[in-house]
Amino acid sequence: MRTALFFAAAAFFEIAGCFAFWAVVRNGASALWLAPGVVSLIAFGAVLTQVDAAMAGRAFAAYGGVYVAASLIWLWAVEGFRPDRWDMMGGAVCVLGAAIVVFGPRG
Numbered sequence: 001m002r003t004a005l006f007f008a009a010a011a012f013f014e015i016a017g018c019f020a021f022w023a024v025v026r027n028g029a030s031a032l033w034l035a036p037g038v039v040s041l042i043a044f045g046a047v048l049t050q051v052d053a054a055m056a057g058r059a060f061a062a063y064g065g066v067y068v069a070a071s072l073i074w075l076w077a078v079e080g081f082r083p084d085r086w087d088m089m090g091g092a093v094c095v096l097g098a099a100i101v102v103f104g105p106r107g
Contacts, residue, residue, distance in 0.1 A: 011070035017041035065098025
């Protein structure tokens with residue numbers, strides 16, 4: 001449960017930070033948005049290191065599936081575009097892949 005919360009928080013901070021840059025570069029928002037974007041990306045890195053995992057690469061791989069799902073939620077909640085069935089199927093495949101990485105038997 002703790003790991004899931006850290007993954008969710010990391011996804012929020014990463015997406016918010018990247019979105020700040022997107023807003024400035026692609027949408028013409030004020031460059032002042034870059035400051036909270038940088039702070040958010042620093043928070044992302046700090047939070048992701050709190051995940052209970054023996055190896056960084058495995059934690060990052062599992063996080064990738066969470067990131068994709070969270071990005072689709074962001075698409076809907078913040079950008080106002082409802083993900084279509086292909087988005088949802090792709091997100092489900094990514095979450096399934098993350099679950100395999102996390103819960104796969106190791107010997």
